[in-house]
Amino acid sequence: MKQHYDILIIGGGMVGASLAAALIPAGKRLGLSIAVVEAFPMPAAGSAEYQPSYDTRSTALSYGSRLIYEQIGIWPQLREHLCPITNIHVSDKGRFGVSRLSAHDEGVAALGYVVENHWLGQVLMSRLMEDDAAHIDLLCPAEVTDVQTHDALMTVSLLVDDSPQQVTAELVVMADGGRSGLREQLGIGYQQKSYQQHAVVANISPETAHDYIAYERFTDTGPIALLPLEDAPPSASNDAVQPGLHRMGLVWTVPDEQIDEILGLTDKQFIERVHERFGYRAGVFVQVGERFSYPLKLSIADEQVRQGLIVLGNAAHALHPIAGQGYNLALRGVVALAAELIEAREAGVNLGDINHLARFAERVRRDQQKTIGFSDKTMKLFSNDNPLLALGRSAGLQLMDICPMAKTVFARSAMGLDQPTPDLR
Incomplete structure (x- = not known):
């Protein structure tokens, strides 16, 4: 551990680790010293055990996020275990409105x-x-206890193996999640609205293959999303779903x-309730994992x-999972920040x-x-029982389904392709 870093990232979850990874090539070229502080210990090599943000849940990555991870350099490895x-x-339970999006129609692989x-x-x-990330120190397990501003530097107090330490940094990035106690300690307020x-959230197994189709179904009690997952590997031993079964990620509001x-429902009762809310478009569900x-x-x-x-990330903004845009928004913020930091260092700016x-x-x-406005407004629109609004939203879904131009505009926005990806070299 050094006494001074150019950048200190608090949180080694998906957002904090992505920022550090995004800065590897330019950071090496520009001589940046970077530290990632994480409260949980590093896992043993090859272990599937990671800190809590790397749990059994799944994340939907937009096509734009693929382009980001391609530039960061991890896509070839990442694609070994993901599902396109x-x-x-998209449908509205009890209404006629349905809309379908296709990668083939949009000219993309997925x-x-x-x-x-x-x-x-x-x-x-x-x-x-x-090896090329030697300029990045992983400080874990370690806990940040205080952050203070002193002139042009930040002073960060740490507990490392129960021993108090202190380092300085030009920039501190708080990527410690939506329950950031440090954010409150620093007096950073936030606007919050409960839905x-x-x-x-659970993994659920249909009897037949999912054919790489994702579903978003709006109901009177909230949306249900089903996301295609890799089939459970034949040797799976740590998955609640039997090895070899088809799998989908369920997000039920x-x-x-x-x-x-x-x-409190049994597995059988839970599956029956999912079918009552969602229907049988994805086939008959035969097993469900831990909820x-x-x-x-x-x-x-x-x-x-x-x-x-x-x-940064959930410490800055957390939104409804409808349309699965939360992490993609955070990742776009990660690369925007990385590009800004590279530009600042090249210009000699603190x-x-x-x-x-x-x-x-x-x-x-x-x-x-x-993105936040779309998520919030969509949630309000599809949670409203007003008959005229219900008719209007069903008509809107149906209209988009038969209008290729409207569908393409919506799809490109959802894929994160309506804005350029910053150059991180």
């Missing part, structure tokens, strides 16, 4: 991809331990008052930049200078407003 989405089927978080974590951590819903009942749940809130930090400080950090904040603000 070639078609998306509309998106689904990766299990533990595999994404394994790939990212492996990248940070490669009064929980997401129930339920009202708060129903969450205890849903989690997890978390409350759904819209949360936006009041400040995302200060002198010497950036708030990386914590508020002027260039404000420029970064302005660059990502429009994307955040558009």
